[in-house]
Each structure stands twice: as structure tokens, then as C-alpha cells.
Amino acid sequence: MSPWGNEDTKELISILGKYNIKATFFVVGGWVDKYPKSVKQLADAGHEVMNHSNTHPHMSELSIEQISEEINSCNDKIEAITGRRPILHRAPFGEYTNNLIDVLTSLNMYCIQWDVDSLDWKDYDATRIYKKVISGVKAGSICLFHNAALHTPEALPRIIEKLLADGYEIVPISKLIYKNNYTINFDGEQIPNETTTENSAN
DSSP, rough: BSSSTTHHHHHHHHHHHHHHHOEEEEEOHHHHHHHHHHHHHHHHHTTTEEHHHHHHOGGGSSSSHHHHHHHHHHHHHHHHHHHHOOOEEEGGGGOOOOHHHHHHTTTEEEEEESEEEEEEGGOHHHHHHHHHHHHHHOOOOOOEOOOOOOOOOOHHHHHHHHHHHHOOOOOGGGGTSSSEEEEEEETSSSEOOOOOOSOTTO
């Protein structure tokens, strides 16, 4: 999830808590500055608070030094509140470049994309959000939602209940990804190397 405003944070924490689900929230440094209590609430509830840049720029327009500043500034702010330094980054606009990957690699971080966009940011109604997510989910999917989208709190319980009924386990992204011994295909998927069958996130 990506927080924009702060209207729904407590409600989303409550909904996820009802199902004992831990999620990953990618936050911008400016959001951390504005809502430090919410950042702490997310962390205290057991959710991952990860890096979405400091100012939400187009990374392709930045130098390596500027990218590094964006990542480290946001990490510093999150760590100061949660005590944990992020290891994941979701690029603003989903826009990742070789320079961004190089910076993240140097920081022992991983760049995350998504394969299922709820499109909740378009203010679709709850039923349309539900159908968009359920029709796209497969094993290993990363689903994108946003805080302060109009109908996400309404849609989320139905989505969670359907996924759980279908046998899916919903986990934070750091527990989903491979961290070693993998390659990435043209679709951006991690493929474990033949030499290992163990998910190194475990």
C-alpha cells in the first residue's frame, strides 16, 4: 500500500488486524514528516514501512547522487521512527532505471514493482476494485492499493476473504521475494536459479 493522505490509516490497520494480516506500506519522506504518529502506528501493528523516495520525483531525471539522496533521506526518516531501516523501495510512478537499481544494490535494498493494480486511485467503487484485483491475482502477486483512496476500506475485507478462501497466504513483501540466487525475466518476475529451491526470504 502507498499512503497519500492520512484519512484511512487507522481503519486500514484495523481491517488488516481483523484478519491477522501484515502488509507492506511504501511511504514518501514528506508523508513521514507530516504523519510520524501514523508511521509508528503502522510499525507497532507489525506492518512493514518501506521506502517510496523522499520527494516522489521521476527517478529517470536524477543523477546517481540525487537518487542516493532520495533513498537515504527517506530511509533515515523511517528508521528514526520505527528503529528499522527499509530494505525495499518502490519507485515513484513505477519508474525504475539502471541507475536506481545500482544505487539500491549498493545499499543492499531491493526494487519492488507490482503486477496487480487495484486502480483504487481512480476512485472506482468497491465492487470494481474487487473485480480488478481478484481477476489479476496469481501466486506471487504484489497488489497495489493506496491509503486515502475513496473505496479501499470498503473493498479490502471482501478481497481478503476471497483470497484466503482461495488458499492464498497474504504476507509482507520482504517475505515474498527471493533475496539471493535468482534472475529476473522480461516481465520483471524473479525466477529462482536451478541450484536452489529455497526461498531466501525465509
